[in-house]
Amino acid sequence: MIKADWIAVDWGTTALRAWAMSTSGTLLAEAHSENGMGSLDPDAFEPALLDLISDWLPAGKTRVIACGMVGARQGWIEADYARTPCAPTASILTHAPTTDxxxxxxxxxxxxxxxxxxxxxxxxxxxxxxxxxxxxxDGVVVLPGSHTKWVHMSAREIVSFQTVMTGEMFAALSNHTVLRHSVTCDDWDASAFDNAVDESLSRPEKLAAKLFSLRAEGLLNGMTNATAKSRLSGLLIGAEIAACKPYWLGQPVALIGDKKLCALYARALKPQGVDAVMTDATTMTLAGLKAAHATLTE
Amino acid sequence: MIKADWIAVDWGTTALRAWAMSTSGTLLAEAHSENGMGSLDPDAFEPALLDLISDWLPAGKTRVIACGMVGARQGWIEADYARTPCAPTASILTHAPTTDxxxxxxxxxxxxxxxxxxxxxxxxxxxxxxxxxxxxxDGVVVLPGSHTKWVHMSAREIVSFQTVMTGEMFAALSNHTVLRHSVTCDDWDASAFDNAVDESLSRPEKLAAKLFSLRAEGLLNGMTNATAKSRLSGLLIGAEIAACKPYWLGQPVALIGDKKLCALYARALKPQGVDAVMTDATTMTLAGLKAAHATLTE
Structure with missing residues (x-):
């Protein structure tokens, strides 16, 4: 039976992931559940965590380091914000109330x-x-997702950042507007995506006028749902890149997040002369939790 | 008991409205229900109509003239589109199948x-x-709504038009994204609306970066929900006006639609030097149905 020296936890709105770690930083085991912060009352966090990790706990106390929405006001307990400019590795962690x-x-x-x-x-x-x-x-780290973050890093600090809710807007437009008839599809049209990114970047003021046309082009001119979906994605990512130009212009750019989504951002940035570096999101999360653990035990 | 010479019907996605008319064009009675096209199967249209108007029907046949989504592919029967450039009053109407x-x-x-x-x-x-x-x-007619229409009229024809789904986007962002926590409110902040319109018009490429800040300003700086809601409305209407500049620039503009919403568009257009004329939406609908009826009986 695996016993952990400490446990790393990434606890977001929709998912809970945990890793059993050795003191030396070796990954011993991993587990996950759908007990995201968004579905839990405050007194449900400890049982949800124990469900996942109790087998890993030796006798005595085990340290658990958690990041994510678990520390929001609606989470287990509110963990205050560090203020920019600041190092991304926090010095002050918040104890969560536990009974075990x-x-x-x-x-x-x-x-x-x-x-x-x-x-x-x-x-x-x-x-x-x-x-x-x-x-x-030194440069810009982009973390694509429901709420994409553009983060300017310099001298080992977060200097400034900008959130753009492109992922959530894509979902809201795709599921809760008339566009739902036009974009439901598993296929993809890469050139439609490329063209739409270019349109948004060159004429960002036209975005509002281009969304309904995804529906009308299907009704009148037979545009496929794959093309409409790819265009919607391209229009929104293009608009985001236009809005965040002060971040990426002339900077090294690294991407952290879902592989497919990061590939879209890299593809959209490339014609702007940006060669974005792709990284593995889970590796980054775990390395960040290890860095926080190391700070505590120094 | 009122009997109609003919009946005017406005049948949209979410509502059905009917007016009993005399041959001379006098309004005799009106009725409405929530049996919108969006909630009806094809064979449910005739019963839904009879529910509302059967008391008005004399012996013999009565003509019913209907406009709106009732003629969509998913409606009672598809009524084909006229193609621009064309007069707004159609010459060819589509008979709906009836058993009564x-x-x-x-x-x-x-x-x-x-x-x-x-x-x-x-x-x-x-x-x-x-x-x-x-x-x-001669000029531009704007019909604000879920799908706002900007329509260039010249020489008694619709020359061209542009749909912008600002209303539906406002609803999708307000109800189905993280902004729902920040914009639920009955109050209004007129100066926040004005400033947001101005921001979108002067820097339309920044829109994507400004939406999440409505949430963050509430969390960090105490922005009220009234201000956030008014800003969201102003950002989106400002973006629409920026996208539709080729329509309104240097043109007389008339507004048709919900009074409050039209007032927002008029307010947003005014600093651009546009004095938009407000009109009553129901009056326009009824005048349009009368014009169609007159064409049939000429």
């Missing part, structure tokens, strides 16, 4: 920026992991 | 534009009504 004597749970803070107002929870840990593996990186 | 011998139901066509692809159903009848009441109007 084997648990010592500490939650990493998120990062906030006061002006323009912005927040992240979880991404800072992936950035800390990226920084641990690329200590000399 | 008292009914003679005719559905008005929508209008389509092949390039860029666009469609309307129902708005063309309001435009026809506006034209009947303002026969010399």
């Amino acid at each position: 004597p084997r648990l010592d749970v500490r939650i990493l803070p998120g990062v906030c920026q006061m002006s323009p107002a912005d927040v992240m929870r979880g991404e800072e840990t992936q950035i800390a992991g990226f920084q641990a593996l690329n200590p000399d990186f | 011998p008292r009914l003679d139901v005719r559905i008005l066509p929508g209008v389509c534009q092949m390039s860029p692809a666009d469609v309307m159903r129902g708005e063309e009848t309001q435009i026809a009504g506006f034209q009947a009441l303002n026969p010399d109007f």
Whole structure:
């Protein structure tokens, strides 16, 4: 039976992932469940965690380091934000209230920026992991997702960042507007995506006028759902890249996130002269949690 | 008991409205129900109509003139589109299949534009009504709604038009994204709306970066939900006006639609030097249906 020296946890809105770790940083076991923060009342967090990790717990106390929305106001316990400019690896962790004597749970803070107002929870840990593996990186880290983060890193600090809710807007338009008839499809049209990115980048003010045409082109001119879906994705990612130009222009760019989604961002950035580096998201998360654990035990 | 000489019907996706009319065009009675086209199977249209109007039907056949989504492919029967450039008053109506011998139901066509692809159903009848009441109007008619239409009218024809799904996007973002926590509110902040319109018009490429900040400003800086909602509305309407600049620039503009919504568009257009004329939507619909009826009986 595997016993952990400490346990790393990534606890987001929709999922819970845990890794049993040795003191030396070796990954011993992993487990996950769908007990995301979004579906749990405050007193349901400890049982949800024990469901996943109790077999890994030796006698005595085991430290659990958690990042993500678990530390939001609606989560287990609120872990305050670090304020930019700041290192992505936090120095002050928040103890979560537990009743099982084997648990010592500490939650990493998120990062906030006061002006323009912005927040992240979880991404800072992936950035800390990226920084641990690329200590000399100065540039921009992009974390595509429901709420994509564009993060300017310099001198080992998060200088500033910008959230763009492209993923959530894509989902809302695809599922909750008339476009749902036009974009439901598993296929993909890469050149339609490329053209739409280019249209949004060259004429960003036209975006509002281009969405309904995805429906009308299907009705009148037989545009396929694959093309409409790819165009919708390209229009929104293009608009995001247009809005975030001050971030990527002239900067080294690294991508952390879902492989397919990161590939779309890399493809969309390439014609702008940006060769974005792709990284593995889970590797970054784990490296960030290891860095936080190392800070605690130094 | 009121008996109709003919009956005017506006049958949209979510509502059904009917007016009992005299031959001379006098409004005798009106009725409405929530039996919109979106909730009806093809064989449910005749019963839904009879529910509302059977008391008005004299012996013999009564003509019913209907506009709107009732003529869509998913409606009662598909009424083909007229193609731009074309008059807003259609010459060819589509007979709907009925079993009650008292009914003679005719559905008005929508209008389509092949390039860029666009469609309307129902708005063309309001435009026809506006034209009947303002026969010399050359300019742009704007019909704000879930799918706002910008329509260039010249020489009594629809020259071109542009649909922008601002209303539906506002609803999707307000109800189906993280912004739902930030914009649920009955209050309004007019200056926040004005500033947001101005931001979108002056920097339309920044829109994508401004949506999540409505949430973050509430979390960090105490922005109220009234301000966030008004900003969201202003950002989206501002983006629409930016995208539709070729329509309104240097043109007389008339607004047809919900009074409150039209007032927002008028307010947003005013700093651009556009003094938009407000009109009553129901008056326009009824005038358009009367014009269609007159064409049939000429």
